[in-house]
Each structure stands twice: as structure tokens, then as C-alpha cells.
Amino acid sequence: MNTFGRIFRITIFGESHGPAIGVIIDGVPVGIKLSEADFLSDLARRKPSVKGTTSRVEDDIPELLSGVFNEFTTGAPIGVMFRNKNVKSEDYEEFAKHPRPGHADFVALKKFGGYNDNRGGGHFSGRLTLALVAAGVIAKKIVEPIKIKASVLEVGGIKDFEKVVEEAVLLNDSVGGIVECTANGVPVGLGEPFFDSVESTISHLAFSIPSIKGIEFGAGFSAAKMKGSEHNDLIVDTNGKTGTNHVGGVVGGITNGNPLQFRVAVKPTSSIGKAQQTVNLESGKVEELVIPGRHDACIALRMPVILEAITAIVLADLMAVNKTY
């Protein structure tokens, strides 16, 4: 459902083409300096400004509804809201009849009946990540001085990927990618096994981001090919520093003081301009569908700031819980 976290806890709402998108952030410590200006930098990084991202541009100006007084957090839940403005919804009725391949049209129809708001993907839209980024701005302040930084490693299998994206745009196609996130300065001891390991909580939130289909920590899938004597990170000092970091900074589900590091696989955007086949739910026949509208050719490009946000959100919650010992 739409609430996540034990102490630092977020609740999101909104649809792509509804009146607004927002997030309620509970469990924020008191006395953190916060104003609407603090959100602008990360929100700008999420915006579709580069080639290969959608032409829908929203101003994405946050409104602080609660929980802040005289520019400091009060301990009460913080509401942040964004109005949707640049909305074009004429196309979506078509998709209730011809479900788009790779999209939630079909499953939403089955799960929510005819009542689902499928305009722009509705509540399934990548636009909801706006709420995650907003919560992440606050979480980053809480986890200071931890530094979280994500970047795109490759697109379509290529590390120097600008051309790959351009090509996808030209072909009315899309392309996937891999994004890596690293947090430096994480203290030893975060994570609450058995069930709330660092990997469990980060992956839980990561897979709520539309388009993510895989995640690995440290050596990840490469570890499956290794021997224990190769994979084990040798501890070299009493702070727990290790020579290598094959575990990505997490042992036994708990941070070990080395950089927390993970990578996600982002699938190619499902909405493509190219003609595709799909079933006509009325006739039962397979027909050709052309999806009009504005799409990202490579959603991976917008992912770094979102991954940073979810990492900060998880760490803020784990830090809160860790204080209770």
C-alpha cells in the first residue's frame, strides 16, 4: 500500500493527471532547517531536461503544507504537495480497450475494474517518484553527514551511452540501463535483521519505483560466480574497514562502515512510438497499437536522484530505529 517506514515514515498520494501529487512525512526529528527552496535542486535533477526524456514539463514547485514553522521542522508530519498542471489526457480511453504492452493497463483493469484512473499511468505513473524525491530531500538532511550519490553506469549495455539514446529517440523506441548508488560515511550498525536488513528495506523501496526489475548489492550477481576465498572482504583495521567491498557495505543485513553500494536494472520505457501488437479486449483479436503522446526514451537517465532519495529514506528510518537500543 502507500505508507512505508517504521519511524521515518512516508505516505504518498496522487495520480499523473489528477489535481496533485504529494507525500506526508512522519517521524522527522525536530529542529531541521527546511524551506521550499531546499527542494529545488533535487527536483530539477529529476526533471526531463535531457534528450531522451519526455517533453511534458511541469514546474514541480513544492508547497509545504504542514510540519514546518519559522523554517524549522516541528516534529509534526510534513506535507509536501505538487500541483499537476501540464496535463493532456485525451488518449487514455483507448488503452482500456487495447492494453499497452509492458504497461499496467491490463492488470489495473482487472484489479480495479473500470474505475482505475489510467490517464498518464494514474497512480502507477513514474510521476509519483516526485513524492519520493521530495521525501528524500528531507531524509538527506537527517542522515548528514552521510553522502549519497547515484549515477548511470550504462544504457543499452553501453557505458558511453549518449548515442544509444539518440538512436532510440530516432527509432521511436526506448532503451534500458543500469544505475549505481553509493552512500559514503554510513555508520556501522544500521539494519534490523531478521526481516529488516539493509538490503531488504532498500530493495523494498527500490522496486516500488516503476521500471526497476533487478537490484544487486556489492558484487551482487558476480558473487554467484566467486569462491569464498575471493569474495570474503578481509577486515584490515579495528573500525571494520575492509580491503575489498564485495558485500557492498552490508554484512548480515547490517552496515559495516564501508561504502553502501548497490545497482539497479532499469527496463526500457514501455511506452514507445513504434507500432506494437496487443489484444483488443472486446473482440479478442490481436491488433496493432500506436501509442501517441510524450514519453521518455530512457527512464534510467532520470533515476539517479530517485535512487539517492530512497537510500536516504531507508537510512533515515534505520538510523531512527538504531537509536532505540
Place this chain on the structure above:
Amino acid sequence: MNTFGRIFRITIFGESHGPAIGVIIDGVPVGIKLSEADFLSDLARRKPSVKGTTSRVEDDIPELLSGVFNEFTTGAPIGVMFRNKNVKSEDYEEFAKHPRPGHADFVALKKFGGYNDNRGGGHFSGRLTLALVAAGVIAKKIVEPIKIKASVLEVGGIKDFEKVVEEAVLLNDSVGGIVECTANGVPVGLGEPFFDSVESTISHLAFSIPSIKGIEFGAGFSAAKMKGSEHNDLIVDTNGKTGTNHVGGVVGGITNGNPLQFRVAVKPTSSIGKAQQTVNLESGKVEELVIPGRHDACIALRMPVILEAITAIVLADLMAVNKTY
């Protein structure tokens, strides 16, 4: 922490060398036939019977403590307990001073002070997966007729892997592997976005299993190299059947009626007989450590029944929540 699930909810307890390991299973529907014999088959599959698994053998006989009356579930929480019997604990004090590489010794010391029970890995031990398998037995009954089946795909990068394991045993080393799990007959509509997508909930539970460092659904990391026109699964009938299954049966975080499929990366067992270097926490010097005792050379071999269990547990919970609409 140690409770997972919204309606079908499990709470686990126990340590590797403590008196007992167990699980309390809440939210079980009434009237399911259940007796201790039902557990034996899956518990046997988890046992270290093949080459490359530990020589510690427990009888693992489950005791039903509650929630069952006249061999049917009553709706009250079900307690299942296993006594630990074959326990050898002499070695573990050493590891408080010389933390084992790849193990939780160091982080547990930092997080829990000197109070952690590190005998046999304590509460971090893979032995806790016994509780998951027990809960899975009940969950599998709930989700019938869904069929869940997992198997080892490769070990040490090799698909025909018997020799790789034997070699690791001979070398006092260990080796990782990849395990795949598939659920057939899953209905359309399970999964509760935004935060409780199928991928989110399965990965949450998967990463609570010791040694798992990566997970991918469907094409997973391969999707990152694909174009949208290649990756999109075309819908071929009004039941939502797709020609390919690159999404692993999950779209928008919700099951689409095609087989649910994911793979996990299992790291090589951290405990190896080979000498390794680690820090002496008293002197601060790096010293050689030899870990005695009984270990799995390839923990991936014991993983299939555990993955089946967590898949059933997640599906049982998602099915319960899905009924509330």
C-alpha cells in the same frame, strides 16, 4: 525486525545454538488441514544431505504449539517450534576477538555490544531459514493451486556444477550460485503498489535470507541492455497471456497472470576452512585466522525450498489483502 506481513504475518525467533528456533504464523485462514507430518517433506529438502553442505545434522522435527485443533487450523496464530540439539559451541569466543571475514561478527559486536550470542551465527544464522520453510509449508497450502518450484541454475558460473562443489570442498573453500524460482497459476491482480509491489515484497523477504546479494525479476539485468520494442511482452489473449515473459509475470508491481519468475544471487559461504587474514580487535594487527567447525561449501544448494517458502509467504499475504477490495 522479526515480524513480516500485513495479514498473513510471521514472527520468527531463535538462535543457531540456543534452545529452540520457531515461528508464529498469524492470519492463517480457518479450516486448513495441517499436522506435523505436512512439514517433513520441505524440511527434508532444506537439510544438508548433499555433498557440499554442513555435517551438522539436526532432526528438525516440528512441534505445533498452537492454532491447530483436530488437525485443522482454527484462525488463531500457529506456533511451530524446533529444538536445537546437535550443538557444538566451543569455537565462537575466538571470533569476538578475530571477526570472521564476510560474517556478522564485527557488525554484531558493534551493534549489540558484547551481549550478542555469536555461537553458530546466533540469530544471524542460516539455521533461521528453518522457520521460513515451516511458514512456507502453511503458505503453500493457502495459495493452492498455485505451484511454486525453485531450482539451482548454476554454481560458480557453471550449469553442470557437481564438480565445482567437490572442488570447493577439497580446497576448504566455498562457492556461490544462482537459484531461480517460478510460480505457476498465479492469478492476475496480486500486489499493492505504490510500496507493496510484488517485487518489493518478495525482495524484502528474499534479502532477509542470509547470503543473498542480488535479485532480478524476468529478464532482470538483461532488460537493461534491451530496447523497449524487444522487451515489451505482447499481450495475445484476453486473459493477459503474453508471448514472452520478460517482466517475470509482474507489471506495475502487480501479477499479470503469467508465471511469476525471479532469480537470486547467492554469495559463497563466508565460513571457509582456508586460512584468512583479519584484524585482531585487541591489538589492531592483521592476523591469520583458521575457522574450524562444520560449514556448507555451497549454501545455494539448500536455497530452492527456502525461496519457494518466501514466495508462498508473500503470495499468501498478497492474496489476503487482495480479498479486501
Place this chain on the structure above:
Amino acid sequence: MNTFGRIFRITIFGESHGPAIGVIIDGVPVGIKLSEADFLSDLARRKPSVKGTTSRVEDDIPELLSGVFNEFTTGAPIGVMFRNKNVKSEDYEEFAKHPRPGHADFVALKKFGGYNDNRGGGHFSGRLTLALVAAGVIAKKIVEPIKIKASVLEVGGIKDFEKVVEEAVLLNDSVGGIVECTANGVPVGLGEPFFDSVESTISHLAFSIPSIKGIEFGAGFSAAKMKGSEHNDLIVDTNGKTGTNHVGGVVGGITNGNPLQFRVAVKPTSSIGKAQQTVNLESGKVEELVIPGRHDACIALRMPVILEAITAIVLADLMAVNKTY
């Protein structure tokens, strides 16, 4: 914290004098007809229109932010927001120094440091019940045809209480009261013992309403004076109808099909115009304090619609969970 419920789940935000108050309502079934007009009747009942209630009047016009499409619920979380408009905040700095007796000024100062927004009571304000009433409007639709009705039983110990309130107003004083809530048509079987009994969940939510200091179900405190042979409700038909209803419709924490009935004790409003003594937190001396501003002389008068709301909210959640069996 600020989220309540397992499936039908509400999250509230806002302060008395902040930009807005609102609630996010998750787990709402799809296909319920809903528009802003549906809220007006209950919101009007909460308004301070009668003698003895505050002169602060807000228009309390709800804005639906999400979860509704073409006037039907979609299954996505519903956001409802109210702007605060009629705000006068000049007086509140005084109370950080001279904490008002019976108010949260002192505890909020200690818990949240100087960062608490104490204007109008901030997040502790009775104005937050606006969010509960809004959620209750939706919950009432879900639990149809259950009929929930609350009314004031007595004020200041008097059943015909108009004069008591007038007197309190004249004296710059306030007065408490008792309010009763009854739900007819409740099906047998709601409630989830051991911990989530009907009484547990209703009382949990009831005590979140500012000013409530007691609750009793059925005979309640009178039951403590009774014999078992007097108190036991005899079952008279196979539907479970009982001759008396001393248990208030709840046995073993579960509804028994008879009317669900409880009463709450509402303390007199803490804010009174009369001079009172309190400590000066700077000097440590006890000094006289006169609280200016606009207050309810009898907050119990506004309570019926709020009690109905919380009853509907709890029943909506228990009905959802009950479906999972």
C-alpha cells in the same frame, strides 16, 4: 504517530494555524461514488455553530486531491485537504513562557524543544478532527448499511444541558460532557483478537481525539458493580440477538450482531477566559495567566460527528480484514 489502520488506513497532517489540514485515506474499495459535496453535511455538524463553541469560523471546504476519477473512487489513496484561513496567531508566544493549565504547551515544549508550532494548539489542536470527520465520510459509505449515530447524553452532569453551557459562557469557564455512539446493523464477527478487539481499536482512535479521558462499552463501569447473573446477556435467537445488551455489542472483542454502543467522557475545554495560575518557566514563580482568544465552552457539543467518524473508520478497517478469512 500519524497513521492508523491496517487496510483502511488514514494518515493525517496539519496544524491549527498552518497552511492546511488534511488526510490521506488508503485502502478504499474501488467504485464508491464520491464528490466534495458528500462531505458538507458531516463537516457542517462539526462546525462551531451553537452557543458554547468557538467564534473562529472556517469555511472548511474540502479539496479532493487524488484517488477519485469521474466521481468514483479508483483504489488509489484519497487525499482530502482543507485550507486554514481564519487564523489569528498573535497570542501564542506568551504560552511558551506561561504554559496553559490543561494544555499541551508544557509537554510539547519538553518533547519538541522550542520548535513546536503552538499557535492554536498546532498539531494537538481539536481542529485536526476535521481530518477524522472527512475520513469518516468515506468510511460511512464503505460500511453501509450500518447506521452510526452519536449524541450528547449530558453536560456538566445534566441531561437537559442548554442552561449549563450558557452559564459556563457567562462565567468565562467551560464544562465537560458525556457523548454516546451507537452503530446499528453491524454484522457478527468483526474484530481481531487478541490485540485488535473492537474495543481496542475504537478506544485507540477515540483517545486520539483531544479532550477524551474515558470510554466504556455497554454497561461499562456499571458492569463492575454487577453480578454475572445480572450482566450476562441471554441469547434469544439463532442470530445471536440478546435480551439485554450489557456488553455493548462486543463479546470476546468481536461484534455479536447487537448494537455496538459506547460512551466517552469529554473533559471541559482547557482554554478558559477566567484567570488561572501557572508557572513562569523563566522565573520559576507561579503567576496569573489570562488566556485571550476564541474557545469552545463545551467541546462535547461538537463531538458526536467525530465519534461517528472514528466508529466508521474502525468498522471499515475491521470489515476489510474480516474479508480475508
Place this chain on the structure above:
Amino acid sequence: MNTFGRIFRITIFGESHGPAIGVIIDGVPVGIKLSEADFLSDLARRKPSVKGTTSRVEDDIPELLSGVFNEFTTGAPIGVMFRNKNVKSEDYEEFAKHPRPGHADFVALKKFGGYNDNRGGGHFSGRLTLALVAAGVIAKKIVEPIKIKASVLEVGGIKDFEKVVEEAVLLNDSVGGIVECTANGVPVGLGEPFFDSVESTISHLAFSIPSIKGIEFGAGFSAAKMKGSEHNDLIVDTNGKTGTNHVGGVVGGITNGNPLQFRVAVKPTSSIGKAQQTVNLESGKVEELVIPGRHDACIALRMPVILEAITAIVLADLMAVNKTY
């Protein structure tokens, strides 16, 4: 359901006549001295030793299953189990046909079908409070130096109540009572409004105790008859000490440093030896029922240690959460 708490979190299981009753206690701080002997004193206070309590006597010897190593808590969940031994179950089939007045027989039949284990009340039995008392023993250690003390105020409306109980025993009847609980030394600032006020969380747990039908904090229902100028507790020093304690130590849902005080109404035991009428669920006719077996004539007498336990449990959790600021 059967789990309660955010950080200090308990999960209970068991039935009156099943193999065992127990509790898993999560979120216990590390390094607390704990052995089975620590439980004996409170468990003895819960036992039916005085006149007017049941003749079923169990030894109630706790077994620590996990979470304790070398007599100190480890941070892992603590399992405590009690075997049921003195079980007589022949009578209970009768009650599936003739539901006992005041008992859960009827609602359990409707909610759980024929599968409910109604022997001795099953999971609804007062015997489950054994698990609460066990968890309370640990919680009391956590909240030290807070002192929690409960006592019976009156039985059947009489403060000197020994004779009232004897009379009820003679008449094969039962009688209700009022029990008060006070916690001294509670720090200022516990409680997490809006929803998790001190009153909300204590009442939630109190109403999970079988037989409790009312709760009031401080002046409680008397407050409903008071004026604000009478009820307001004047603050007399900078520690927040108040002259009176009409609020029972809780303002705005948060502890104010004065004694936390509440009272509960305990209904007379439903099981009485006297003949009673009830419906025959097969014939639909009202018939006479005589309940054989062993019962408490006044369950209120066993309540003090149970109330202390739930108070300690709630405070332990609120203290944990309060540390996160």
C-alpha cells in the same frame, strides 16, 4: 491480530487447552539481566490463589526459548513459553450447540466456523494474559526506575470486598470490579500523537484483556461533570508538577511527569455455575444451560499484575520511540 507495538513489540500465541502459551518479545535492548527466576514473582501474583478464583492450577513455569545468552538479553527476539498441563476438556462440545451467555462461543462459531478451538475459551481465554504478564516482566526492567503498581479498588461496588466475593462463590455467581493502576517516575514527553497517545496505546492493550469494558484516565468520567476551572491542573514548578492530577499524568496524549493513573472496569466473569437460559442453535429454542467446570468468581482480583504488565509494555515501546527524536 496478535502482534502489538512499534519497537518493543510482542506477539502472542496459544490456547487455554492447547499444548502451550507463549510470547515473542522483539525490540528488547541488549544487556538486560534476565533469567527464568525473574518471572516467578509476577506469575505467582497472576495465579488463582485467593478465594473466588478458579481451581485450575498450572505451575506456569516459563521457558526462555531465545534472545538470552549467559543471562543477558542479546537484542534478538525473546521467546517465552508455558506448557499447559492441568487441562480438562470434556465439557466444551456442548457450548458449540448452546453458546454460553457473555462468552465468545457464538461469535467464534460465526467468525471461525466449526474450526474454532473453544476448549477453555481457546485463544480467547483469560489464560492468554499469562503471555502479557511474562512480557511485562521484561518491560518493567526496561522502564526502570519507573514504578508501576495496580490494585483492586472495589468489587461489586464495595471497597471492602472480601464478603462480596464469598457471597458470589456461594451463589454460584460472579461479580465485577474496578482496578486502578499508577506509574510513578514517568518522564515528561512519552506518547506519540496524533494517533499513538498514551491513552490510545494503553487502552488498546487494556481492552485486549478479556473482561475489561471501560477505562478512564485521571478524573475520567468525573471530568465530564466538572468545569474547566475545577478540572485544569495548575502547574506549580518548572518540572511541570501540578497541584492536582485530574488528567492522570497525560496532557495532549503525552506524559507530563506527574503520576500516570488509570482505572478499568472489569465485568463479572461470564462463566457462572447458576443455570442460565440460552438458545439451542440446532432447534432455535431457548433452553436452560448449566456450565460445569472451574471458574473465577471475580476475575478482577487477578487483574492488578496484568494491568501493570500492559502499562510497562506500552511505556517500554513509547520510551523506545521517544529516543528517536
